[in-house]
Amino acid sequence: MSEATHIEFRNAQPSRVANASGTIDFGMLKMQGVRVRYGRNEEVFGEGEPADYVYGVVSGTVRTMRFTSDGRRQILGFHMAGDVFGLDLGGPHSCSAEAVTACEIVLVRRSAVEKAAREDVAAAGALLTFASNQLHEAQEHAIVLGRKGAGERVAAFLLRFADRFSGRRELDLPMSRADIADYLALTIETVSRAFTQMERDHAIALPSSRRVVMCSRSALEELQAA
Amino acid sequence: MSEATHIEFRNAQPSRVANASGTIDFGMLKMQGVRVRYGRNEEVFGEGEPADYVYGVVSGTVRTMRFTSDGRRQILGFHMAGDVFGLDLGGPHSCSAEAVTACEIVLVRRSAVEKAAREDVAAAGALLTFASNQLHEAQEHAIVLGRKGAGERVAAFLLRFADRFSGRRELDLPMSRADIADYLALTIETVSRAFTQMERDHAIALPSSRRVVMCSRSALEELQAA
DNA sequence: CGTAACTTTGAGACGTGTCAAATAGCGTGG
DNA sequence: CCACGCTATTTGACACGTCTCAAAGTTACG
Numbered sequence: 001m002s003e004a005t006h007i008e009f010r011n012a013q014p015s016r017v018a019n020a021s022g023t024i025d026f027g028m029l030k031m032q033g034v035r036v037r038y039g040r041n042e043e044v045f046g047e048g049e050p051a052d053y054v055y056g057v058v059s060g061t062v063r064t065m066r067f068t069s070d071g072r073r074q075i076l077g078f079h080m081a082g083d084v085f086g087l088d089l090g091g092p093h094s095c096s097a098e099a100v101t102a103c104e105i106v107l108v109r110r111s112a113v114e115k116a117a118r119e120d121v122a123a124a125g126a127l128l129t130f131a132s133n134q135l136h137e138a139q140e141h142a143i144v145l146g147r148k149g150a151g152e153r154v155a156a157f158l159l160r161f162a163d164r165f166s167g168r169r170e171l172d173l174p175m176s177r178a179d180i181a182d183y184l185a186l187t188i189e190t191v192s193r194a195f196t197q198m199e200r201d202h203a204i205a206l207p208s209s210r211r212v213v214m215c216s217r218s219a220l221e222e223l224q225a226a
Numbered sequence: 227m228s229e230a231t232h233i234e235f236r237n238a239q240p241s242r243v244a245n246a247s248g249t250i251d252f253g254m255l256k257m258q259g260v261r262v263r264y265g266r267n268e269e270v271f272g273e274g275e276p277a278d279y280v281y282g283v284v285s286g287t288v289r290t291m292r293f294t295s296d297g298r299r300q301i302l303g304f305h306m307a308g309d310v311f312g313l314d315l316g317g318p319h320s321c322s323a324e325a326v327t328a329c330e331i332v333l334v335r336r337s338a339v340e341k342a343a344r345e346d347v348a349a350a351g352a353l354l355t356f357a358s359n360q361l362h363e364a365q366e367h368a369i370v371l372g373r374k375g376a377g378e379r380v381a382a383f384l385l386r387f388a389d390r391f392s393g394r395r396e397l398d399l400p401m402s403r404a405d406i407a408d409y410l411a412l413t414i415e416t417v418s419r420a421f422t423q424m425e426r427d428h429a430i431a432l433p434s435s436r437r438v439v440m441c442s443r444s445a446l447e448e449l450q451a452a
Numbered sequence: 453c454g455t456a457a458c459t460t461t462g463a464g465a466c467g468t469g470t471c472a473a474a475t476a477g478c479g480t481g482g
Numbered sequence: 483c484c485a486c487g488c489t490a491t492t493t494g495a496c497a498c499g500t501c502t503c504a505a506a507g508t509t510a511c512g
Binding site for chain 4: 455457458461462464467469471473474476479
């Protein structure tokens with residue numbers, strides 16, 4: 001059990017609507033919306049708030065998360081360019097979302113998405129596929145949290161993150177150790193030690209704390225083993 | 227990290243098709259199918275198998291689960307009368323399913339479900355709602371695994387299980403300690419100790435190991451705290 | 453250049469896993 | 483009906499991994 005770090009919204013500032021529109025891409029379904037900027041650590045929406053919009057990341061990184069009653073934070077996922085988040089068609093938002101870095105985000109009215117799903121079967125199918133993928137990801141994460149040790153979790157995190165950029169060897173992590181810790185249900189210190197250990201094992205190099213060079217993908221895959 | 231228990235399929239036996247039909251209920255969408263019996267610990271389907279059917283529990287309890295590469299088991303959920311499982315519209319089954327107890331299960335052809343979703347928007351909506359609920363449940367479970375200690379996990383498990391029977395005070399658990407352990411990502415021993423401790427705290431009584439009387443729901447809710 | 457946030461490192465505490473063994477429960481066959 | 487054997491559960495002692503607390507280093511930014 002970990003003591004989740006508490007993040008205050010120091011940098012939270014009123015969001016500015018950019019004078020531009022953008023598109024959310026669900027595969028078969030594409031939706032037009034307004035493009036909005038968010039500053040680092042700014043809240044995009046809060047758990048329990050009415051889900052009036054669906055969100056698509058244009059640039060930057062967003063975290064979705066939930067809090068336990070005693071204030072511990074669990075990050076459910078990181079969302080980057082092209083990703084959709086905040087799709088809660090069945091009621092209010094089931095989690096909160098914040099900008100990890102400065103972001104550009106497309107907002108589409110939920111009612112418009114629902115209308116598209118009602119009128120176009122292919123659109124409804126696209127949403128179903130999306131929800132299905134989300135579910136699969138959540139289950140995968142449950143396995144990581146349930147069945148992997150600290151080193152394995154961090155290795156799995158890096159590999160999955162690298163895969164999002166078609167397996168690039170060098171990564172620039174947009175999130176802090178605290179974010180990684182709250183995503184993997186570890187402490188900052190344990191995450192840091194895992195990085196250090198992987199560096200000692202020559203699985204990665206760390207030119208700086210946020211920059212990761214994957215020296216040996218196979219070593220990471222072994223480490224991930226579980 | 228836990229050593230998941232290994233269950234062999236001692237009792238696996240060829241399933242018998244009962245000479246009856248049944249219905250899967252997705253709320254707005256109801257689908258006719260064949261009713262089939264499964265014996266204790268019999269496999270219903272395996273991870274990676276083509277998802278030709280969707281399953282609904284008529285009676286008994288089913289577990290869905292995934293295995294890590296080194297054989298550890300993570301149970302994703304328990305499914306009881308009225309529950310639907312095995313809905314993998316986007317590809318092969320993403321997990322395996324086994325009968326915890328002897329079961330009656332309705333099988334509906336996946337193609338029939340897909341056809342219904344294509345032809346009827348309300349049907350597609352019902353599926354989307356279902357997937358959405360599944361997602362929410364998986365995220366909830368990720369929080370339990372990530373942020374709760376052993377006692378909290380077991381308390382949360384009992385409360386959620388009781389809620390499924392509209393909050394009955396007495397429960398007959400269909401699953402073994404090993405199943406609970408693999409669901410909560412603990413060991414059998416730790417689960418057992420958690421039960422014993424809750425009994426000492428007069429939060430529950432244990433007339434037998436599978437029968438739980440919730441003496442003090444509020445005590446359990448405190449224990450669950452997280 | 454100074455200050456605050458972030459990261460790393462160390463030492464020790466604590467919770468859960470591991471291993472071992474005793475006990476209870478249950479179906480089967482004598 | 484009882485005895486047997488198998489499985490499930492409980493309990494204990496100890497090991498190990500991660501958390502906690504503390505402090506030093508590092509980086510980013512005003």
